[in-house]
Amino acid sequence: MKDIWKKFDETEPSHSSIHHLMAVYHLHKKNGYARGIDIANYLNITRGSVSITLTKLRDKNYLTEDENKFYHLTEQGQQLVNSALSKRHIVKRFFSEVLQLPAEVAELDACKIEHLLSNETGEKLICFMGYYLSEKPEVLNFRLGFRQFKYQCQSVAECRLCESDCFFSGKEISKTG
Amino acid sequence: MKDIWKKFDETEPSHSSIHHLMAVYHLHKKNGYARGIDIANYLNITRGSVSITLTKLRDKNYLTEDENKFYHLTEQGQQLVNSALSKRHIVKRFFSEVLQLPAEVAELDACKIEHLLSNETGEKLICFMGYYLSEKPEVLNFRLGFRQFKYQCQSVAECRLCESDCFFSGKEISKTG
């Protein structure tokens, strides 16, 4: 594929837009409605910015505006929100429960990448977590072994994981820190 | 933490800038030098854009420009490149070897998120992959079990993984597709 690196910016809708939609979702859940001012406060940006962004999102059919200027997600908008939130949730659990990252790091990293991951990746990760969190004996043994495992990346030559110039080489890497 | 969602845009340096630095790295490796035109061709953008971006990166001490307009990564720039490439590499391996995603999806998703993941996350993932790829018996059993595992997200109520409105609920999710 040509210019893979450019795909980063071609995400449609953008990170910002998805967070506008998620704001509508959360405000509905919490208050039963979502107006421009509520979204602005929730996202901590100005009313003007929200007005501009929501107009675009309305034109793209991610939400509707009723007579009272209340916003409602369309089916399409709701799906986007569900997909982003589901990915965030499962990624966060993977980060904190499998990788044992601190909650804040797990939360932050998950939020940053949620909308960039394909749905396919989200699905596979759910499948993996379903297995990892099961009480199957082979899983319990695996988790036990991991708790005691330390990975020491001795040198680039010996490391089975990295390419040359590995940023992490030479560092002691353990599950707990 | 306030405004976690805004951290996405506050990544310093940006996705684009990191790819400029990676271009310098790859071109040096391949040709022994990196000029503006080479970077422009490599990234498939104009010379003018490269000139502007590289001037900024030079001012921020990520690279230097010699008398012949050849660019060289500084220690700081090289570290950024190493950290991004290492994370991309290990994420890609996790996606394809653990989650069993097709190579193209693994590559694309890894490229999108590489620079957004914290170094801490990169480290932990390397540790996990070191364990997962080891030949320890408990790992082999785990992998065997996973190969046969199917996760069926029956309903939101029963699902141990999701929150309400899970995007993936009701779908049959298996390791192979």
Next chain:
DNA sequence: AACTTTTGTTTTATTAATAAAACATTGAAT
């Protein structure tokens, strides 16, 4: 009814990343 506050919209401006085109420099070929 007049005033004030709240909310929404529009306009002007900024920043980053880009393109495109004009401009500048350099170096090689004739």
Next chain:
DNA sequence: ATTCAATGTTTTATTAATAAAACAAAAGTT
């Protein structure tokens, strides 16, 4: 030395996301 091609820089313009401020409308208070 003149010309031409390659390369680098600057300028102008665009797009997305924002702020800030001006403006508009609606809604509540007195």
